[in-house]
Amino acid sequence: MKPGKVYLIGAGPGDPGLFTLKGQECMARAGVVIYDYLAAPALLALAAKEAECIYVGKKGGDHTLSQEGINRLIVEKARTGRTVVRLKGGDPFIFGRGGEEAEVLQAEGIPFEVVPGVTAGIAASAYAGIPLTHRKMTATLAFVTGHEDPTKEDSRIDWEALSRGIGTLVFYMGVKNLPLITAKLLQYGRSPQTPVALIRWGSTSRQQTVTGTLSTIEEEVRKAGLQAPAIIVVGEVVDLRANLAWFEKERPLLGKRILVTRAREQASDLLHQLTELGAHCIEMPTIRVQEPKDLSAMDSAIERLNRYDWLVFTSANGVKYFFQRLFEKGLDVRALHQVKTACIGPVTAQRLLSFGIRCDILPESYRAESVVDAFRTEAMAGQRVLLPRAEEARSVLPDSLREMGADVDEVTAYVTLPVTDQAEALVSILEKKEADIVTFTSSSTVRNFKALLPENRFTELTDTLKVASIGPITSDTARALGFSVHTEALEYTIPGLVQALCQDWA
Structure with a gap:
């Protein structure tokens, strides 16, 4: 069988709004989605209902599958002929091992594309109010893995060059190694007063930012209890956060x-x-809402719409399910040309307006008692009222309308089930x-x-x-x-x- 195409897609840093349009298109046509721990759960909703979604996340050293196992899984699913999305947190080619997966696909003769994502280092810093470059402060920037042990002899990190030659440093996956990172930077000449920020869950509602200097940040992080996943930003640009922390200042419910x-x-x-x-x-x-099993009362009312003077809605659900059944019976809004309408509140009124009907009565406050008060200015004696609503609704409104002399038909438009x-x-x-x-x-x-x-x-x-x-x-x-x-x-x-x-x- 001709293998399906594989898309290596960057899921972005956590805010689903930062996911790319190309990524959305690929998700919609995927037959298989293989996703990571850091991929926002909301993105899975973009996949087709019949798509097979497989979690292969890695969290705090707990690997659902090894990288070799993930590679085999991607190849195996592609061999079935289906389109495969490999959804990776951030960007697949920045500390995402996407390059390794691409090499395996190339060797196996499986077609693939790479869809870049917003990498966590850029997004988390931006959401924390830290521009990684600034012409008055620095023109150099480096992304560094913080997962490597800085003490090992064969380290691929040139700590001296980083410490003295790069203005802004962004460390990924470095929370556990923070003491060693700060020690290395100080050892090779970085000032103890260099500003540092750690940003946990950047760009999400759980974002938490801790700041300090190379000499104090370990203690600040300990006091805050901050844990992985977090990005570490080192450099003078961190000081700009005091004035530019837009995300945390303008979200009154942040973290709730x-x-x-x-x-x-x-x-x-x-x-x-x-x-x-x-x-x-x-x-x-x-709760879940659905139409009732027995629609006979609703159908009977719809067949006799021309006998009603008023149609009263006490919820948007009532509007939805009434018109759904009206249309199923082969009718449309013209069947209501002689009927006046009342709604319990603005949301219900807006739902009614979406069908082209503006309500005649909308009370100032949004409860059944207020609808009753609004009807007191109407001559209701002998008026016929249709009230499509929930199966188990309060009796305040129909009882009060009957006391005014109205003839009220209550019909079940929908049921609320646990x-x-x-x-x-x-x-x-x-x-x-x-x-x-x-x-x-x-x-x-x-x-x-x-x-x-x-x-x-x-x-x-x-x-x-x-x-x-x-x-x-x-x-x-x-x-x-x-x-x-x-x-x-x-x-x-x-x-x-x-x-x-x-x-x-x-």
Whole structure:
């Protein structure tokens, strides 16, 4: 069989936004993805659903496969005729052993291409506010492996030339060897006052930067507890960080580890906003949303749309699944030409507008009681109202409309089901204290979150976890189930929740 092509792709330093367009194109057509520890997990989402993804990472000396094993694996998968992506952290040709893999492919007669990536030394320094070159400070720059033992007799590093002849030094994989690196630089004439920075997880929400000088950096790193993976930058340019540290200064939630419990198909907006503000988001969906098995009530309502005066939506999901079924029945928005509409909040109204319909009622605050208040100015006696919504929704709105004299038909547009396969992962995260805050965007997310935890360990697992709620209804549910609510949105929307998190936890 003719071998498939292999793409040696640099995954970049950690921020998925720095991945190249060429890399995205290759990922989309890959049949096999072989990826490293430092490749951002979000990049795997770019692969086709049917692609085979194989982890071969190396972390702290723990190698899933040896380099020889990785080489054999790449060749083996290419021999099946499929397109193979070898996804490597940073750039494949800068301390990534991509050259060795390319040599093996060449020897085996397998076609390959190299797609460069943003190397960690450049990206981490830039995100820390350190320009590696500056015409007033230095015109020379060197990338050096910090993984080599500087004390061995056959070292390939010319320490004297580095110490005296290069303005900025960037060491990769050198955290464990920091004492030896500083000792060698001092031994060969570098000033003890030379500024030094260590940047851990550069360009990501977990970025941590420690600065000092050659004479103090070991102690500063020890006090900060900084560990690998990190980049070491040595040179006068490190002093520019004091004024140029843009990434860490403009991310109010930088380093905050936030559990997002919203349904995966709805979580993207919240994840994006929190990530942009520096948070490290952990997707832990506790609910999933789908259409009901029995659509007879919905179908009956759609067949009789011309009898309704009002169509009321209490969620974006209600809008989505109503129109999905409307279209499946062979109709379109023209079937609603005589119907007035009301929405519970701006997100729901925007979803409705995406179908070309502007709502007639939008309350000032976003809960069922506010919709009721908005209807008090309408003559509702004898009005027919269609309310497509969740299977288990509060009865406040339909009961109040009936009290006003309206004839209300409630139909199930969608059902919210618990996610039950996340219990082990969630318990592990909470045991290790790997989350600072959990966000709840509905009462169902709270109930299902607690259901994933062993009842006898609830207090132990959540004792340090802070709770952020989208509004008072969700907060009441959380308190009733034993949670303490630390943050509550003033505006009961995703942007309102994000704003409250920034105010309370910046």
